[in-house]
Every structure is written in structure tokens, then in C-alpha cells.
């Protein structure tokens with residue numbers, strides 16, 4: 001039984017919540033500023049229970065009633081939802097940096113609690129963010145442009161091993177390819193970040209990193225209640241503990257790698273992204289640029305972001321590509337025919353083949369569009385009062401970019417729900433570059449994916465190599481419904497893999 005004092009505390013807390021809810025509502029209704037309209041939600045939890053199994057579709061249904069920009073609440077956070085190419089472009093490009101922040105959700109707080117420093121991907125917009133983004137982009141550029149063959153070799157080897165493993169495991173008995181694809185992608189990212197000479201097959205680090213990612217994906221998915229309702233940590237303390245432990249495990253691995261690199265660092269022979277960071281740290285000390293220091297902990301946070309963002313997205317995109325090929329055998333046949341005629345079976349596909357593997361490229365683009373694995377991107381945040389589509393947006397409002405509404409906008413794509421790779425080809429059989437600009441799988445503006453170029457290399461080599469080596473068939477019916485999270489995952493489908501060589 002509750003005593004009188006506890007009962008009073010609960011009643012006061014509930015009254016407080018109701019009053020703050022009423023205050024927020026009247027602020028929207030009676031202000032002389034023009035705020036967007038929106039559906040009615042619940043106190044405390046806001047619109048979370050109304051988002052359903054597939055939030056982007058519900059967000060699109062509300063768009064039909066309230067227009068391209070409308071307001072909702074995510075737990076205790078006021079939010080606006082931005083739909084369609086024009087409005088997303090306005091929010092990410094025209095509005096400058098007004099919406100380039102990130103909300104301080106529970107996940108961002110957990111990441112920050114390690115050092116007190118903002119995380120890069122989940123941290124908000126600041127001069128330190130701008131500096132860190134420049135350093136990350138420079139390090140990635142070094143290995144995706146200047147030393148592209150370094151990445152190509154790593155991905156090629158991993159793709160060949162993956163093809164062999166899949167055939168060995170699934171040529172007689174259908175099964176889920178998720179674990180093997182995850183290990184292949186994790187080992188690619190591991191070598192790019194920490195060194196090509198790593199014996200990744202034997203390295204338990206890769207498995208620890210890969211296994212932790214699923215939990216992080218679930219925790220940070222849009223609409224994840226514990227992320228947007230901080231008080232839930234007292235109801236489900238275990239969830240937060242799991243996230244913290246995963247973080248600690250990862251940090252330990254990265255610390256070991258960074259310390260090893262310190263001992264063997266040679267500025268005239270940069271071996272990987274960690275070396276590129278060490279080099280940048282040295283240069284910053286010499287330049288003394290505005291007091292920004294690339295500390296060991298900042299390096300670890302950046303490496304963590306690159307490996308988590310890079311592994312999860314690439315693994316899931318590769319699984320989606322294979323699943324669509326198994327579900328659409330005629331498309332799979334046409335991709336294999338193209339690869340056989342342009343590349344043959346004697347050598348692996350290379351990036352230099354890309355301009356001639358146009359249908360293969362159109363398939364990659366169409367799967368990325370139709371699935372839209374980050375359908376509401378990462379959450380953005382208004383760092384100042386601003387406007388979008390004529391509506392006022394207050395500072396400290398969460399900004400949800402409904403990227404699914406961009407990749408499924410009927411006036412651009414005609415039949416957005418149909419899988420039709422040819423839509424990305426012009427009449428003369430080239431890639432339709434103007435249409436590419438309307439599909440935004442990597443986002444737009446200041447917060448656009450920093451690993452876009454690496455992701456494109458990884459996906460192209462992995463997919464074309466798998467298509468060259470293997471044939472994929474579904475055992476049972478195709479289920480193309482995604483499982484929601486931060487990155488949308490395919491259902492565990494049973495697939496058989498035959499050798500094509």
C-alpha cells in the first residue's frame with residue numbers, strides 16, 4: 001500500500017504533467033506566430049502509440065490531412081515532421097544550419113556520459129562538430145579517393161570469402177544470411193579503420209562489435225520509447241545498462257587499437273583511418289587552430305560512429321539487395337547476364353567496371369529507394385527559431401525528416417511501391433542522374449552521411465561480386481516487410497545459395 005506522502009507525490013506529478021501539456025497546446029493555439037497544425041496525441045507519450053508498426057507510412061497518412069509540415073510530440077519532445085522533397089530540401093539546405101542540431105535523447109546522453117564530450121553522429125551542432133566533421137571527411141576521402149585501391153582490395157577479398165561461405169552453408173539447406181553478411185561487412189570496416197593486415201577471421205573484436213550493433217539499432221530507432229522518455233529509465237533500468245555495457249566493450253577495443261597505433265605511427269605511411277586521425281591530431285597541435293584538440297577520446301568516439309554507422313547500414317543494404325534478387329529472379333538474371341558480359345568469370349568486378357554495369361547500378365539505386373533503410377533519417381533539431389514552408393519552428397523542436405515520403409513521392413516516381421530498376425535508366429540506357437538527385441538515401445545538407453562515398457564503393461563491390469559468384473533463391477514466399485529500428489532490417493528469410501562459377 002502507498003503511504004499518504006507517496007500518493008500526494010504521484011497526484012502532484014500527474015497534475016504537473018497535465019498542466020505542462022495544456023500549456024504547450026495553448027502556446028501552439030493562441031500564439032500570433034503561424035505554427036503548423038497536427039493530429040491530437042496523448043499526454044506524456046505524445047504520438048508514439050499512434051505511429052503503428054511502420055511509422056513512415058503513418059507519417060505519410062498525416063501528411064494527406066495536415067500538409068508537408070505538421071507537428072507531433074515524441075514523448076516529452078515537441079516535434080515537426082517534414083515531408084516531400086521540396087520541404088526536406090528547404091529544411092536541410094535553404095534553412096542553413098537552423099535544423100542541423102540533434103536532440104539530446106537518452107542515447108545521446110549515454111554516449112556523452114563517457115567523457116562529457118558530445119558524440120559526433122548523435123551530438124548536436126557546434127563549432128567542435130564542424131571541426132570534427134572536417135577531420136572525418138578528410139580521413140575518409142584519403143582512403144576513398146586518393147587510395148581507393150586500398151578499400152577496393154579489402155572489400156573484394158571479403159566479398160569473395162562471403163560468397164564461398166554462403167555457398168558452403170546454404171547450397172543444400174536454406175537459411176538466414178544475416179550473420180555471415182554482418183561478419184563480412186564488420187571485417188571490411190574493421191580493416192579500413194584499424195589496418196589491412198588484421199587477422200579479422202580470428203579476431204573476436206569484430207564479433208563483439210557486430211553483435212552489439214543490433215541492440216544499439218533497436219534502442220536508437222525513431223519512436224523507441226526509452227530514447228525519448230527519459231523517465232522510463234527508472235522503469236526499465238536494464239535497457240540503459242545494456243547500452244552502457246556495449247559502449248564500454250566497444251570503447252575498450254578501440255582504445256587497444258588506438259594505443260597500438262600510437263606505438264607504431266609513421267606519418268609518411270598512413271595505414272588506415274586511425275593513422276589518418278593520429279596524423280590530423282599532430283597537425284592540429286602544430287596549427288593550433290582555435291584550440292580544438294583531437295584527443296584520444298574524441299578519436300575513439302569518431303571511430304565508434306564510423307564503425308557503427310558503417311556496419312549496420314551496409315550489412316542491411318546488402319541483405320536487402322540479396323533478398324530482392326531472390327524475390328525477383330528475372331532482375332537477378334539480368335544483373336548476372338550484365339556482369340558475365342562486362343566482367344566475365346575470370347576476374348572479380350572492379351570499380352572501373354561501374355560505368356558499364358549500368359543495370360547493376362540501377363538495381364542498387366532502386367533497392368535503396370524502395371527500402372529507404374533510414375526512413376526518418378537521424379533526428380534533427382532546431383538550434384534557433386526559424387521557418388519552414390512559411391511555418392514558424394521554435395528553437396528546441398525535434399525535426400523529423402520523413403525520407404520515406406521523398407523516396408515514395410508519387411509525383412516524382414509515378415508508381416513508387418513497384419520495384420522497377422529500369423526507372424533509373426534513360427531511354428539511351430544510361431543512369432538517369434536527374435532522378436538520382438530525387439532519391440536521398442544519404443540525406444542532404446550539413447548532416448548528410450559522411451561515409452557516402454565509402455558506402456557506395458562497399459555496396460557496388462559486394463553486390464556485383466556476390467551476383468558474379470552466386471545465385472539466390474527463396475525457400476518459401478518473399479516477405480519484404482521491414483523490421484523497424486534506426487536502420488530498417490529485412491525479416492529473417494530463408495534463402496538458398498548456389499555456386500555460379
Ligand code: HEM
Pocket residue numbers: 120121122133305306307309310311313314317373374377378379441442443444446447448449450451452454455459
Ligand atoms: C548504405 C549505406 C549507408 C546509408 C544508406 C547511410 C545513410 C545515412 C543517413 C540517412 C544519415 C543521416 C543524415 C541526416 O542526419 O540527415 C547518415 C549519417 C551518418 N553516416 Fe551514413 N549511411 C550509410 C553508410 C555509412 C558508412 C559506410 C559510414 C562510415 C564510414 C557512415 C557514417 C555516417 C555518420 C558518421 C553519420 C552521421 C553524420 C552527422 O551526424 O553529421 N554511413 N548516414
